[in-house]
Amino acid sequence: MFVLDYRGQGDCAVWAQIGGKAVELMQKLTILTGAAKYDAACTSSGADRAGGQGLGNALPAGCCHAFSADGRCISLLKVLLTNHCVYDCKYCVNRSSNDVPRTAFTPRELAELTIQFYRRNYIEGLFLSSGVVQSPDHTMERMIAVLELLRGEYNFWGYIHAKAIPGASAALIDRMGRLADRLSINVELPSEQSLRQLAPNKSREGIFRPMGLIAQQLQQNTQELAIYHRAAKFVPAGQATQMIIGAS
Numbered sequence: 001m002f003v004l005d006y007r008g009q010g011d012c013a014v015w016a017q018i019g020g021k022a023v024e025l026m027q028k029l030t031i032l033t034g035a036a037k038y039d040a041a042c043t044s045s046g047a048d049r050a051g052g053q054g055l056g057n058a059l060p061a062g063c064c065h066a067f068s069a070d071g072r073c074i075s076l077l078k079v080l081l082t083n084h085c086v087y088d089c090k091y092c093v094n095r096s097s098n099d100v101p102r103t104a105f106t107p108r109e110l111a112e113l114t115i116q117f118y119r120r121n122y123i124e125g126l127f128l129s130s131g132v133v134q135s136p137d138h139t140m141e142r143m144i145a146v147l148e149l150l151r152g153e154y155n156f157w158g159y160i161h162a163k164a165i166p167g168a169s170a171a172l173i174d175r176m177g178r179l180a181d182r183l184s185i186n187v188e189l190p191s192e193q194s195l196r197q198l199a200p201n202k203s204r205e206g207i208f209r210p211m212g213l214i215a216q217q218l219q220q221n222t223q224e225l226a227i228y229h230r231a232a233k234f235v236p237a238g239q240a241t242q243m244i245i246g247a248s
């Protein structure tokens with residue numbers, strides 16, 4: 001497993017190519033793949049076997065899987081852009097009141113890592129989420145910068161699943177949706193009251209408005225594509241969500 005080898009015995013070529021930042025990047029990757037493991041929009045599960053660290057151990061964070069349109073199972077680098085978060089959702093390991101090591105990738109670092117791992121056949125795509133830094137819009141801008149680097153500069157057309165940030169503006173949801181294959185926004189909790197109790201910085205409006213926008217844009221894009229076959233596709237793999245049951 002490439003993400004958790006602190007002893008430097010992993011695939012050194014990846015880190016050598018990225019330069020002297022190897023240790024720092026390895027630490028970031030370890031923290032930010034670990035922090036992403038509670039995002040449940042994927043099919044992976046790993047069993048905790050006695051004896052731990054052997055070949056093929058499926059427990060460490062870092063990869064998840066999705067199914068392509070033709071039914072193939074593809075592996076994704078599953079990572080947060082940052083685990084810094086100004087929100088304090090009671091159920092989340094990244095909540096602002098939790099005392100955990102914090103770090104962040106630059107968009108360039110994360111785009112470069114994704115490409116390096118893709119070229120080595122470790123992964124076929126990216127699952128990108130993030131804690132909220134400054135504001136939903138600021139965070140979305142940084143996530144979009146990763147996607148723009150991948151799609152534009154690196155000419156990467158592999159599968160990307162991005163988690164949109166609740167409360168983000170319509171323009172940014174639209175931009176992200178034209179770069180990603182799949183978007184999701186977590187519903188999180190079943191009622192406004194449980195949101196107030198467990199995720200006080202979030203509102204139903206901030207969650208359902210962008211979900212509605214994605215649904216609207218998808219419908220509009222279907223009509224555009226029927227007329228203009230070359231129209232840019234908007235989240236061709238659709239949208240997903242997740243909800244916590246039994247917490248409130």
Ligand code: SF4
Nearest residue numbers: 085087089092095131
């Ligand atoms: S906004 Fe997301 S990352 Fe931040 S505390 Fe809430 S669930 Fe966790």
